[in-house]
Amino acid sequence: MTTVGVLRETAGRERRVAMTPDGVVRLRRTGVRVLVEAGAGRSAWFDDPAYVEAGADVGSREQVYAESDILVVVRPPDDIAALPAGRTLIGLLDPLGDPGLAETLAAQGVTAISLDLLPRTLSRAQPLDALTSQANVAGYKAALLAAEAYGGFFPMLVTAAGTSRPAQVLVLGAGVAGLQAIATARRLGAQVTGYDVREAAQADIASTGALVLALSDAVQNGSDGYASALTGDEAASQLHSLAQAVPRFDVVITTAKVPGGRSPLLVSAEALDAMRPGSVVLDLGGGNVAGSAPDTRVVTGHGVTVIGAPNLASTVPVAASTAYARNVVAALGALDDDELVSAMTVRPLHDLDKERR
Amino acid sequence: MTTVGVLRETAGRERRVAMTPDGVVRLRRTGVRVLVEAGAGRSAWFDDPAYVEAGADVGSREQVYAESDILVVVRPPDDIAALPAGRTLIGLLDPLGDPGLAETLAAQGVTAISLDLLPRTLSRAQPLDALTSQANVAGYKAALLAAEAYGGFFPMLVTAAGTSRPAQVLVLGAGVAGLQAIATARRLGAQVTGYDVREAAQADIASTGALVLALSDAVQNGSDGYASALTGDEAASQLHSLAQAVPRFDVVITTAKVPGGRSPLLVSAEALDAMRPGSVVLDLGGGNVAGSAPDTRVVTGHGVTVIGAPNLASTVPVAASTAYARNVVAALGALDDDELVSAMTVRPLHDLDKERR
Numbered sequence: 071m072t073t074v075g076v077l078r079e080t081a082g083r084e085r086r087v088a089m090t091p092d093g094v095v096r097l098r099r100t101g102v103r104v105l106v107e108a109g110a111g112r113s114a115w116f117d118d119p120a121y122v123e124a125g126a127d128v129g130s131r132e133q134v135y136a137e138s139d140i141l142v143v144v145r146p147p148d149d150i151a152a153l154p155a156g157r158t159l160i161g162l163l164d165p166l167g168d169p170g171l172a173e174t175l176a177a178q179g180v181t182a183i184s185l186d187l188l189p190r191t192l193s194r195a196q197p198l199d200a201l202t203s204q205a206n207v208a209g210y211k212a213a214l215l216a217a218e219a220y221g222g223f224f225p226m227l228v229t230a231a232g233t234s235r236p237a238q239v240l241v242l243g244a245g246v247a248g249l250q251a252i253a254t255a256r257r258l259g260a261q262v263t264g265y266d267v268r269e270a271a272q273a274d275i276a277s278t279g280a281l282v283l284a285l286s287d288a289v290q291n292g293s294d295g296y297a298s299a300l301t302g303d304e305a306a307s308q309l310h311s312l313a314q315a316v317p318r319f320d321v322v323i324t325t326a327k328v329p330g331g332r333s334p335l336l337v338s339a340e341a342l343d344a345m346r347p348g349s350v351v352l353d354l355g356g357g358n359v360a361g362s363a364p365d366t367r368v369v370t371g372h373g374v375t376v377i378g379a380p381n382l383a384s385t386v387p388v389a390a391s392t393a394y395a396r397n398v399v400a401a402l403g404a405l406d407d408d409e410l411v412s413a414m415t416v417r418p419l420h421d422l423d424k425e426r427r
Numbered sequence: 428m429t430t431v432g433v434l435r436e437t438a439g440r441e442r443r444v445a446m447t448p449d450g451v452v453r454l455r456r457t458g459v460r461v462l463v464e465a466g467a468g469r470s471a472w473f474d475d476p477a478y479v480e481a482g483a484d485v486g487s488r489e490q491v492y493a494e495s496d497i498l499v500v501v502r503p504p505d506d507i508a509a510l511p512a513g514r515t516l517i518g519l520l521d522p523l524g525d526p527g528l529a530e531t532l533a534a535q536g537v538t539a540i541s542l543d544l545l546p547r548t549l550s551r552a553q554p555l556d557a558l559t560s561q562a563n564v565a566g567y568k569a570a571l572l573a574a575e576a577y578g579g580f581f582p583m584l585v586t587a588a589g590t591s592r593p594a595q596v597l598v599l600g601a602g603v604a605g606l607q608a609i610a611t612a613r614r615l616g617a618q619v620t621g622y623d624v625r626e627a628a629q630a631d632i633a634s635t636g637a638l639v640l641a642l643s644d645a646v647q648n649g650s651d652g653y654a655s656a657l658t659g660d661e662a663a664s665q666l667h668s669l670a671q672a673v674p675r676f677d678v679v680i681t682t683a684k685v686p687g688g689r690s691p692l693l694v695s696a697e698a699l700d701a702m703r704p705g706s707v708v709l710d711l712g713g714g715n716v717a718g719s720a721p722d723t724r725v726v727t728g729h730g731v732t733v734i735g736a737p738n739l740a741s742t743v744p745v746a747a748s749t750a751y752a753r754n755v756v757a758a759l760g761a762l763d764d765d766e767l768v769s770a771m772t773v774r775p776l777h778d779l780d781k782e783r784r
Contacts, residue, residue, distance in 0.1 A: 115705030115730055196587035203588045210580060217570050221442075221472055221745035225614065227567075230553035231560045231753040232747060257582065257614050339528075348472030348745055374470055388578035388705055389591060396588040406708055 075138025085113035085387035091124035093117040093395030103328035114387035155179030166330030180418035183259035197400035208382040209250030223316040224260025244271040313341035324358035333357035347373030357381030432495025435467040437505040442470035444743035448481035450752030455482040471744035512536030523687030539773035550569030555756035560750035566607030582616025600682035625730040642668040645770030670698035681715035690714035710770040
């Protein structure tokens with residue numbers, strides 16, 4: 071019988087877990103054994119007895135490594151050298167961000183399947199799409215955090231003491247995270263405007279009921295669901311146009327990422343300086359805002375709060391783990407789908423070069 | 428010309444200011460001079476130039492004390508002994524919570540008008556009702572903070588990876604704060620239930636679209652818009668009934684205050700122990716939840732997060748100060764309304780005893 075091992079996450083501040091008790095129930099129905107490292111779900115409020123009740127075994131980390139055919143994680147474990155040869159590792163391994171990882175895993179004889187390599191345009195791939203499920207959680211939390219940090223109301227409220235105007239919120243980047251941030255800020259009653267460099271995403275923004283910020287710059291028509299990096303001139307022009315637009319907003323949420331590349335700068339120091347004191351800028355993309363740092367909240371001399379929040383999904387661990395576990399269950403069910411598995415398999419660069427020849 | 432002085436708040440963690448630049452414009456139209464202590468609005472993102480632009484003078488604290496006929500504050504200043512005789516102090520002075528304050532002010536020859544003594548049932552008093560305006564802000568923030576602390580989604584979200592159920596939120600106490608917490612949690616998509624010991628408030632809950640939690644205990648029909656303290660037996664019975672109901676909720680927000688008295692205990696240690704790991708309990712009333720402490724977040728051994736948050740209005744300083752300043756402007760315009768002023772004037776207890784004879 072195949073054993074699926076669930077490792078406790080080792081990355082700092084990581085609160086998610088790759089498998090939930092609900093997910094264990096689904097896996098057990100497919101005839102596999104599930105072995106969960108003790109305490110793996112604790113930060114996401116899933117305790118060991120809940121896994122046992124769902125039909126899993128609970129054991130030490132060593133036991134999970136020794137007895138599992140397939141190991142599931144959210145992020146790469148920091149003791150990756152302990153992975154025995156012949157095992158399969160499934161997770162959001164970010165091989166584009168860390169090319170060395172592929173070499174290490176290959177040298178150990180470990181097969182690594184990274185869900186962030188999923189071809190997102192295939193409809194049968196959707197249930198496996200962990201980037202989407204986690205971006206959805208992050209976008210939701212981004213709107214909550216921005217509302218929490220802002221000193222005014224998001225909604226228009228009418229009271230005996232007068233009426234408050236709704237907050238003006240701008241969301242830059244309308245992928246999954248941006249669209250969920252738009253939806254959540256709108257739920258809270260803010261007046262929301264969205265912006266994206268991709269033409270198709272502008273239609274997505276409009277379909278949520280938000281306003282669309284139109285800049286005079288070139289738009290992209292990428293086919294893979296991602297924005298590609300702009301040329302230097304395009305980026306400079308966009309940055310300048312955004313600096314004109316940003317200061318009239320109370321709250322700006324940035325969600326622009328480029329896969330395997332640096333997140334683009336969207337809000338310059340000049341733009342921050344032109345914003346009103348009390349404004350809030352939340353950088354979900356990581357690197358979208360001048361002076362932002364991960365997991366840090368700074369207030370500029372001018373009174374603008376800049377929040378760096380590149381890993382927000384982890385801070386809503388129940389929702390994020392529940393969605394992620396569903397993606398993992400779907401991935402385990404698709405291991406006989408050669409096209410998907412081949413696309414997601416992590417290969418060292420020199421192997422990729424060979425294939426291209 | 429009458430000078431209205433605006434003092435910087437001295438209480439710890441207090442970010443509000445009693446007068447905003449908008450309020451200054453309104454006051455100037457009534458022919459008064461406004462003198463603002465330097466930096467008074469900084470924590471609420473109102474800088475000194477904004478006050479000057481609105482028509483105020485800005486000066487040192489000593490200058491504000493020396494030149495003002497009327498001093499406006501949110502909370503009692505910690506250098507109250509510096510108040511010169513003959514001045515009038517207007518604020519949320521909480522004389523019921525601090526009876527010594529009345530003695531001190533009377534001994535100094537200061538007339539103190541406390542907005543929390545306003546007779547709330549008079550309709551012409553509504554524009555002055557700072558307890559209401561601040562409770563409204565606190566209730567809004569309570570729902571945001573609870574959503575932020577909770578590990579799951581508040582809304583039901585349908586995605587390719589499955590559907591999330593909405594969070595089950597219970598709001599205890601349906602005064603202004605409770606009703607705004609209900610409205611905000613509902614905006615976010617949670618399934619909300621409200622409870623109040625007062626029969627009229629139960630109708631208010633139903634009118635928001637939330638469910639009403641019915642306990643078999645006695646209901647109250649108070650006429651002053653407040654709940655009164657229950658008898659010992661009533662309180663014990665309520666606590667027991669709530670302990671049965673609370674564990675099926677993911678998030679509980681408590682907002683029960685008794686004016687001039689201790690906030691009642693609503694969520695016992697027994698109830699906390701019966702809640703699921705990952706549940707969140709936010710104590711806005713202060714003392715409504717076993718083991719809660721002000722401005723503190725603790726996680727019980729069982730995995731329930733308890734947040735003590737008795738002064739949330741201060742954490743949304745723009746919205747709270749804007750509403751409060753409107754109340755203060757209304758109060759300054761009502762200083763010839765003998766009934767209101769008499770009700771709000773702080774008197775030492777021995778004077779009150781004389782009046783009652």
